Amino acid sequence: MLLRKGSFNVLPTSSKKLSKRELDDLIARAKRDDKTLKAIEIPNQKISNTHFNQLLDAIEVNQTLTRIDISNNGLQDIGVCEVFNRLMISNNRFMRSIDVSLNGISLTSGKKISEYLSYHFHISSIKYNDTIGTTISESGLTTDKLFDKKAFTDTITHKIESKLNSNRQMLRFLNSETNRFECWRRKVKSLGSVLREHWGDRIVSMDFTGNEIQSLPDMAQSYTLLEEFLFSHNSLPEFPDFIGQLLALRVIDVSKNQIKNIPLELRSLLHLETLIVSDNQISHLPLFLATLPKLTFLAVARNPIDSFTEEIIEQSEEGGQELIKLLRERLQEYFTPPPDTQLPYRLSEDDKHLISMLKDQQAASPEDFSIFLPKKHITHSKKFVCRTLKPKCERKPTSIQKISDGIWCGMEDGSICHWDSRTFSLREIKAKVLPSAILEILEISAISEVWVAGYCNSVAVVPSRDHNGEFGSMEIFLDPQYSVVQCMIFVSLTNRVWIASGNSILSYCAQNKNLEGTVTMESPVLSLLYHQGMIWAGCGDGCIYVLKKSGGIHKTIKAASSMIFNLKAVGPYVWSSSNEDVIKVWIKPSNSDIHCIALVPVDGMELHLITPSSHGETMYCQSGVLKEGGTTYDVFEFSPTGRLLTVLETSHTKFITAMAWSRSPDRLWTADEGGVVCCHELKLGKKTMARLRQESLSPLVGLSQEDVPETEPVAVTGDLKKAWRVSRVPTDTERKLTLFRTHSAQ
Structure with missing residues (x-):
């Protein structure tokens, strides 16, 4: 009854029920850790308690299984939770896919799945979809609703999916499909068992935002290709000693740590463009930052710095261009002062050493002297x-x-x-899908539909594939005040289509096309984005509003001086474009913190697609x-x-x-x-x-x-x-x- 696939054995995925002997043979092979057995797939079997207990014992000792499918076996919460308990005991690092769907599970199992994923980064897929039918109180067995099962909430579903997405990204790196290693909010305390020395020949981005890291192992100094050092929301007491050896670094974000000073070693980073050290314990900004030729973004807000005005320090969250300008002017004053003039600035030992070194260079070659380090141009x-x-x-x-x-x-x-x-x-031209210009085309692949909207108060819903060469559509008519649809997005988690029209955001059920709710903003909504469990709305007043699932405003970001035309997410980063000459890149390392991490100059354009x-x-x-x-x-x-x-x-x-x-x-x-x-x-x-x-x-x-x-x-x-x-x-x-x-x- 076992099929051979290559050199490994997998159980057939058909719904045919296995005999007692076949189940005994399968469980026995799993229990003795048979390395040729890579998957246990027994869906729709309704296995007995005896076989289930034997299966649990096999899962606990097996170290080579990569896939388990025990869906639709009537396990209930107690059975599914015990499966994940045994998986945690086994510590099987080869496991990739688990299917426990259709077992009558509830929120209890969801919390156990989330707990399991918190410590196992190798899982790329867990299927847990379920429909709780008649509850205990509805069946008449009791009138107390406290005994009813609680269905999966959006919060626990978002946690599970976020951890799975994080795992998939790490597996993509391990499979050499990407050069970016991302591990967000996974409570990692030590990197000694996570990082590998041989990654140095390919890793370009190391993102451990939202963990509990206190130090980095010395092996990371071999990551000479590293361009992004992203350790926001950790417990770093200082920069790593080898930070100056990572000469390719372009972005450093160590906000919300416990760092007390910025070391002189950063002066060797000629490619550094962004330095974010907000929410630390830094009391002094070193003058060598003024010598970095490519530094265009310096954020130092919420630090006990007294050498600049509080307004300048807080405004650095928006890029710190004024702060960088003042630093460079201050350093320049030490080389063009009136005779015998003492400047009133407090200098650290590193500052004094820098000024002494620069004055020696000025005396040796006054014609070629510059306080800036030479730029290294990169050809694209x-x-x-x-x-x-x-x-x-x-x-x-x-x-x-x-x-x-x-x-x-x-x-x-x-x-x-x-x-x-x-x-x-x-192939064809579909004439007059709408009576006027089309602004948005949105595919909902789950139901094979395409929603089309634009300069009218209706949305055309058409099939994504034509049937028998015929093209048909239906229309969703909006209220007359919604004369233009600026943008649309689909949120698969809630099966909702969010439509922006004027100052309103409309929420429609994708399945039955009913209006579920309306959110009214203070200015026109020009762009929408679903990212990390929340709706981001770019509006005409230059603000980005991050909305809760209830429609309330979670956070307001002043992103530009004029309209926000586009909001797009790439990985964990959100890009916003306006009619300014820069595109801003945002990051959301925690529920309460959203900050800009980079400014992308796009000169000479009034609109950035x-x-x-x-x-x-x-x-x-x-x-x-x-x-x-x-x-x-x-x-x-x-x-x-x-x-x-x-x-x-x-x-x-x-x-x-x-x-x-x-x-x-x-x-x-x-x-x-x-x-x-x-x-x-x-x-x-x-x-x-x-x-x-x-x-x-x-x-x-x-x-x-x-x-x-x-x-x-x-x-x-x-x-x-x-x-x-x-x-x-x-x-x-x-x-x-x-x-x-x-x-x-x-």
Whole structure:
């Protein structure tokens, strides 16, 4: 009854009930820690108490299982809790997936699952969905509702999902799928058993926000590629001794620790752009910070610093540009003072040593002297991997989105152009989906629907896949005062669609399309984001309002002096764009603390379109670049904390009005106000490069001109790190070409 899969055995996933002998054999193999047995899958078995107790004993001693599926076995809370108790005793670090759904469990089991995940970072999936049917009081067995089971709350569900997401991110790092190690709010006290010395050749970001860490092991000094040192909300008493050896550091966030001083070793960090030391015990700001050439963000709020005014110190939360300017002016005064003038500033021993060293340099070479350390310029790679889709849109595109296996582009006349994302061919034009311009296209994959909204007081709900070539839709009519829908988001945890219109946020049930609630703000809501269990609303007054699930305001952030156009999340970071010349990057290390961690300069643009990759590695932003032949609109690729990685040169000559990102394969889709829609290949291997060049340059011999697809020449440059094959369905033209070559060979 056991199936062999490779060199390992797994139990069949069918619902056929196993015999007593088969169960005995399975449990016996698990109990003797048979290394060829990697999974126990016994769903829908309704196993007896005897077999369940034997299974618990096997789980307690087994060290090699990777997957357990005991769903729909009537275990109840007591059984499921005991399973996780035995898993904690076994300390099996190979376990990856557990399914205990449909066992009549309640909030009690949810708390046990959350407790288990607090100490086991290797679990990537736990299925626990359940529906509590008739309660004890409803069945008439008792009238006391205290005996009724309490269903899973949004809070415990959010805790479980947050820990699972954290685990998945760490497993992605261990599987070499990313160079960013993130471990948020997991009560880690020591890193000696977490970090590995061989990570030094690839780790670029180390994020242990919200833990209980007091020191770092010496092995971390080998992480010479590290760019981000994020240890906010910990118990660090000081910077690590080797911090000055991590020369690639660009962002340091050690807010809410117990640090008392900023060491002189930081002066060697020539690439340091952001230093956040708020909420510590620092009493003095060293003058060497003024010599760092790239320092543009310095946050020192809520520290006992008396050498600057309280207003300047508190305003540093917004970036600290004024504080950095004052520091540099103060240091400069020591080199251009009137004779015999004593400056009234309190100096530390490090400050005196710095001034003495700089004066020696000034005396040795007065013409070349500068208080600033020399900048080290970083060259950014450029790629032109842009394919222009044909034909171009007849109307101005106002939104674009990847839906199922196609690309939907909303127009200013209310129609939608639908392209095949694999063959790049135009499938159809859905005319008059809305009576006016489309601003938002939202896919709800769980129910195979797409919600379309824009400049009207209705939302069109259409199927994500057309059935029998027919295109049908239904409409949700809003009240007349809601004349424009600025944005929409879907929260799968509560099965709600949040719609922003005017000063209101409307909450609709995705399943039955009923209005569940309304939140009224003081200014127009222009952007919405669901992040870390809360709704973020960017408004016309330049504020970001973080809302509780009840609709009340949890926190207000003054993010800009004018309207917040976009809110996007990439990993744990939130990007906000306005019509200012910077994009701000925010981080929420705790329920009560949200602070800015980086300023991303995007000069010369009045509106910044930003879109994240779903794997949380990159953020994309459109920008105009002035060249000899005119202005071209390129796309900048950033790291989550704002480091410019790549410039994607596009074919756009007009303002980019919409962007969307799609996975498998990784592609970026853009549309401009002239109707041009482009696809950017984001990862290239040898096979992909050869295919692109062949499609763009090679003629199709033996085919009529009508059969030849229209393509734009595609130039391919940049690093080729991964070879991968694009999955696509052959087009009719390709099938003809294959037949033609077959006949020619014969």
